[in-house]
Amino acid sequence: MAEVPAVRIxxxxxxxxxxxxxxxxxxxxxxxxxxxxxxxxxSGKSTLLRCINWLEQPDRGSIHIAGERIGASxxxxxxxxxxxxxxxxxxxMVFQSFNLWPHLTVLQNVxxxxxxxxxxxxxxxxEAAQALLEKVGMEHKADAYPFTLSGGxxxxxxxxxxxxxSPEVMLFDEPTSALDPERVGEVLAVMKNLSAEGYTMIxxxxxxxxxxxxxxxxxxxxxxxxxxxxxxxxxxxxxxxDRVRKFxxxxx
Ligand code: ADP
Ligand code: MG
Numbered sequence: 001m002a003e004v005p006a007v008r009i010x011x012x013x014x015x016x017x018x019x020x021x022x023x024x025x026x027x028x029x030x031x032x033x034x035x036x037x038x039x040x041x042x043s044g045k046s047t048l049l050r051c052i053n054w055l056e057q058p059d060r061g062s063i064h065i066a067g068e069r070i071g072a073s074x075x076x077x078x079x080x081x082x083x084x085x086x087x088x089x090x091x092x093m094v095f096q097s098f099n100l101w102p103h104l105t106v107l108q109n110v111x112x113x114x115x116x117x118x119x120x121x122x123x124x125x126x127e128a129a130q131a132l133l134e135k136v137g138m139e140h141k142a143d144a145y146p147f148t149l150s151g152g153x154x155x156x157x158x159x160x161x162x163x164x165x166s167p168e169v170m171l172f173d174e175p176t177s178a179l180d181p182e183r184v185g186e187v188l189a190v191m192k193n194l195s196a197e198g199y200t201m202i203x204x205x206x207x208x209x210x211x212x213x214x215x216x217x218x219x220x221x222x223x224x225x226x227x228x229x230x231x232x233x234x235x236x237x238x239x240x241x242d243r244v245r246k247f248x249x250x251x252x
Contacts, residue, residue: 005029005031005064006200007029007052007168007202009028009061010026013061014059022058023225025225031198033200034202034214035216038204038211038218039247040222043222045173047224049171049204052169052202054087057071065087065168066090089165090167090169091170091171092162092167092169093173094158094159094172096175096178098154098158100146103145104146105144106141106145106149107129107130110133130142132163135190135193136157137186137190150180150183151179151180152179152180152183155175156187163194170194170201171202172203174206176205208236215232216232217229220241
């Protein structure tokens with residue numbers, strides 16, 4: 001029997017003020033896969049990620065995480081806050097703008113959600129947080145406050161923080177777009193390691209080399225429609241649409 005996919009999205013649609021920004025998106029992400037999401041600004045990439053962790057509520061379609069449908073309880077009733085928190089805990093979101101808590105140290109940032117949401121005992125959460133900071137190469141800054149860190153360091157802490165909830169899928173929304181060019185590599189290296197360790201990841205990115213080297217699938221969104229989906233070799237060398245061919249030419 002085939003393994004249950006980490007994420008299964010079927011016919012997902014979403015409108016804002018009567019304008020459809022996602023239409024009939026189908027996407028399956030198997031456990032341990034990395035899917036890169038490409039597309040120009042405004043094509044719906046962030047909205048897609050935000051639907052997966054229910055920061056936005058889809059209008060139609062379904063999302064399953066590890067085989068469990070999220071967002072619509074069996075009766076189809078609106079979700080309770082507790083259910084919502086449980087969904088959020090199954091996905092780890094990393095934003096372009098880091099969003100670390102400024103009043104907490106690096107270590108406290110990583111411990112916060114396990115302690116507050118999962119009620120993990122503090123000593124255990126601290127130990128886990130230290131291990132995660134090591135994984136992202138930030139253990140030496142455990143007691144520092146976010147304002148003292150570079151963008152690349154902040155983003156690595158944000159990744160550790162997202163990992164702390166043991167999510168079933170990591171969602172990255174342009175994680176390197178706000179960084180100085182010389183800081184991009186250290187964040188991509190951490191993401192590459194996560195992929196090698198078998199984490200399931202959906203990555204919205206403009207880093208073509210990363211997408212090509214690390215992804216199992218590359219998908220392209222155009223005006224809310226998923227117009228191509230292919231393994232990276234095929235996507236980058238034999239795109240099926242003129243739109244993607246053009247996009248690849250312009251991003252070279
Ligand atoms: P991308 O991440 O690919 O740049 P987005 O998903 O952010 O695209 O946005 C897709 C479209 O939806 C854009 O036209 C954007 O203006 C619109 N949009 C996104 N979020 C909202 C919102 N909360 N309210 C209204 N319009 C939105
Ligand atoms: Mg976006």
